[in-house]
Amino acid sequence: MKSYKIFHFLFFIFLLLNSKPILYAQQNSGKNSLNKYISNFKLPQNAIPFQFVHQMYFKCKFENKIDADLIFDTKADGLRMDSSFLFENNIKTYDGTETVYHDKVYQPGAGGKMLVRFCKNINLNFDTIVFKKDLVPVLPLNKLLGPALGHRADGIIGSDLFDDYIMEINYEHNYIILHRFELLDTQFFSGYTKMPYADGLKIKIGLNDTLFIEEKFGLDMGMAATLAINANTIEKNNLTNKISPLSFYISGRDIGGKTEEYHYRASYIKIDTFVIYKPIISFDKIIKKTTKDTIKGGYRKGEEAGLVGNGLFTRFNIIMDFKHHFIYLKPNSKFNKPFGYTTTGFFVDDRRNDLNGYEICYILQSSPAQSANLMVGDLIIEVNGKSVIDINFLDMIEILQNPAKTPIRLKIKRNNKITNVTIKRKMIL
Secondary structure, three states, X not given: OOOOOOOOOOOOOOOHHHOOOOOHHHOOOOOOHHHHHOOOOOOOOOOEEEEEEOEEEEEEEEOOOEEEEEEEEOOOOOEEEEHHHHHHOOOOOEEOOOOOOOOOOEOOOOOOEOOOEEEEEEEXXXXXXXXXXXXXXXXXXXXXXXXXXXXXXXXXXXXXHHOOEEEEEEOOOOEEEEEEHHHOOHHHHOOXXXXXXXXXXXXXXXXXXXXXXXXXXXXXXXXXXOEEEOHHHHHHOOHHHOOOOEEEEEEXXXXXXXXXXXXXXXXXXXXXXXXXXXXXXXXXXXOOOOOOOOOOOOOXXXXXXXXXXXXXXOOEEEEEEOOOOEEEEEEOOOOOOOOOOOOOOEEEEEEHHHHOEEEEEEEEOOOHHHHOOOOOOOEEEEEOOEEHXXXXXXXXXXXXXXXXXXXXXXXXXXXXXXXXXXXXXXXXO
C-alpha cells in the first residue's frame, strides 16, 4: 500500500489501498470556522454550499427527496453510496458481481476482490442540476471508513460527473457553482492563473535553502494534506541521503491496516508564480526509518510524483475544467496563513456527532502525547475543564497548535473508563 495518500477517499474501487492519514493540524477551516471569520455573507445565485471537514462534503438530494452528504474526490470516478444510508432510507439494493460492474473492488487491507451490491436508476439533485446514474455500487463506507472519516459520509462522488460543467470552488465561503461551458466568456476567468493538470500539476518544492525538486503531482481534493511525496520520487531524487524528515508516527487504525509516515517542514512550494512558504509536507513511510535504511521499489517513468491536496487548495479560490484538464487558481484570504503543527503530538478526528468526543487518530513518536501514554482510539471528552461538545473543530486545531508552554489538561475515555491526563507541550517541526 502506498502510504502517501492521506485518507484518500476514492474508497475501494481501484484506489482504496492507496490511502494515507490526514494531517488535521494543517487545515485552515473546520465545521464552524465560517462563523468565526465571516459574517453577513450571502451566497451568490446558484451557489451550492458544502461543509468542509478535512474534505468537501457536497449536500444534495438523493432520489429527489433524501438529504445526502457526499465526499467530493477528484481521484474518484462516478458515484458510490453507503449501504447504511440506503438501509436507513429504505432504498432497495441488488446483488452484483464484478461482471456486472467493471471496476475492481478491493477488500480493505487484503487486496482481494469482494462482491458488492448496487442501487439502480438513481437521481442526485444539486440545486437545479440533476445527475442520473443507472447503476451505483453500494459499499459499507461508514462501517469501514468511519474511524478514518471522523464524520459521516453518505457516499463519494467523483469529478467525472461534472465533466459537462465548469466548477467554481470558493474555499473562503464554502460553496461551489456549476457553470455551463456555453454560458461563460473569457471575463469569467479574469484574475485566475490557468494551468494544465492532465499528467500532473507542475510543482517546485524547496526542501531547504539549497535543495529543491520539480515534479508533477496529481490533484486530490479528497486528501486533506498539503502535499505528499511518494517513494518513487524519493528514490528518483535520492532524497534519502539528502534530508532528515522529522515527526514520524505510526497508527494501526488507518484504512487497510498500519500506517507509517514522516512529516517535514519545507522552505516553500511554488506553483507557477505562486509561492507558499514553510509548508508541512509528507513523505512515504520508507524514506528513512534509520540512517541505514534504503528505499524499495523502482521508479516508473511518467508516474505522478505524489499528490497535492486540500491543505494547499484551501489557500485559493479555484475554477475546475475537468473535461479539458485545466485548473485555474486565484489566491484567497488564507493564502499567507502560516502552517501550524501540533505541539501536543497527536491528531484528532471529530467524532462529536456519534461518540460525543474527539478521537485520537495518530500519535507522533517521541512526542508529549506518547510520553503521557495516550493511545490511538482514546476519546477526548474535556479539554482544560471544558466539554468538547462546546469546542468546534477549528478551536480544537488551535489547541493542538498552540505554541504556549502552558500544559493542556485532557479528560480521556478509554474502554469506558475515564482518565485525566496532562500534556506538556513542546515545539514539533
